Amino acid sequence: MHNQPKKRILVAPLNWGLGHATRCIPLINALIANTFEPVIASDGIALKLLQKEFPDLETIELPSYNIAYSKKAQFFKLKILQNSPKLIKAINAEKKVTKTIVKTHRIDGILSDNRFGVYSKHIPCVFMTHQLKVLSGSTTWLSTKMHQNIIKRFDECWVPDNLGDDSLSGELGQSDGIGIPIKYIGPLSRLKKSEHTIKYDLMVLLSGPEPQRTLLQNLLLKELETYKGSALVVKGVIDGESKVSKSNNITNYNYMTSNALEKALNESNIILSRSGYTTVMDLAKLEKKAFFIPTPGQFEQEYIAKRLDQLGYVPSCNQNDFKIEMLDTVKNYKGLTLTEYSTNYKKLFNLFKGK
Structure with a gap:
């Protein structure tokens, strides 16, 4: 039994600030604790950060989305629209690369944090997001529908939040159902509270x-x-x-x-x-x-x-x-707090045990 190779899970966070990369840290640690072998795939500062956090893990560079923000708030949506051909091109490049990675790196499962093109029909794939509803002003219905259509290509969707009154993301993380199982896995943080003198x-x-x-x-x-x-x-x-x-x-x-x-x-x-x-x-x-x-x-x-x-x-x-x-x-103001919630990772990772 012990000689079986560990199942290799591709963990691919979006490089958009550092948030997607840092919230994957507890999941990568949980995968290791549950005898999986994470392989990290991203680009830019997200990849750099995870390489520093996990120097012993294998990492792969993915095609970059290269999305820049506008300097002025009112042009934000326009800038995203202007970027959409570039984005579609990047997602298609990502799909191609993923196909190759799954074969050459013997990948047994995928956990994509908001990377639309990182999935495969041949292995269990999870999409992680706190946005089942994508707010975009008057076009919220459209951006939400487009996002949910992408999520449907995966086997499960994991939401890093609690359901109901304890929710941190509010209506962003709520949905009437999108055709695949949605699992609320509780808020994710790599950090722990400890008593320190205020410096x-x-x-x-x-x-x-x-x-x-x-x-x-x-x-x-x-x-x-x-x-x-x-x-x-x-x-x-x-x-x-x-x-x-x-x-x-x-x-x-x-x-x-x-x-x-x-x-x-x-x-x-x-x-x-x-x-x-x-x-x-x-x-x-x-x-x-x-x-x-x-x-x-x-x-x-x-x-x-x-x-x-x-x-x-x-x-x-x-x-x-x-x-x-x-x-x-x-x-x-009251400040932020969390309801104590412990995720059953063993049960959560059952999806990766085999399809």
Whole structure:
């Protein structure tokens, strides 16, 4: 029995900021713990991050979607539409590459986090997303239908959230059914809450695609010039080694690995960041108070920020309106928490046991 080779599972997160890659970390660890052999496939900073986290695992570079954000919120949808021929081309390239990878790397199952072209008819395939409903303003019905049509090509859809009142994604993660089994696997975070003495009054967590990441960085660094407390800024730029620099009361890192980030978040009083879903899951796990600035024009982040603000968990505002004094409102909000939920990975991974 023991001589059977481990089943090899291709884990392929989308390279769109770091969120998709970081939320795959607990799943990769769970696969290893359940005697599977993960093979990581992605591109850009998502691939770089996972190579740093799992230096012993095999990694494969996938074709890049190369999607850039617009600088102005009102052009976000237009930019995505302009990019769609490029996107379709990338997805087709991805399908081709996946076909080859499955053969040459002896892949037994696939877990795709929002990579539309990474699936195969010959092995069990899972699509992971927290967006069964894709918000796009007046075209929400269309973007949702298109997304669900893609998800149907997989065998199962895993939603990293709870169903019902404990949901972090709200209506994004709800669906009337899409023709394949949907499993709610609970929020995913690579981080753990621990008791630390507070070292920083404020931690600024930057992430997400360009040019918006840089635009927010420049805005916040300017606002921080008048900040009286101690601040830690993590820029989310993965290049070379993790570097640190200090000026007055502000400590800057280009990026942090999981352990360093976990420690820093636990040592910080307030977190200032985008309202990306992975960040929300992380901060809920760490039971943090936060302030959110959604990426301009990104409906999903705007919806999450508005919902959590209305529910009294986290204040938020538009990027152009932000002033450092607004952080004073955080004390009037509850902050994020999670209902304790433990995923039965053994049962969840049964799909990969054989088809």
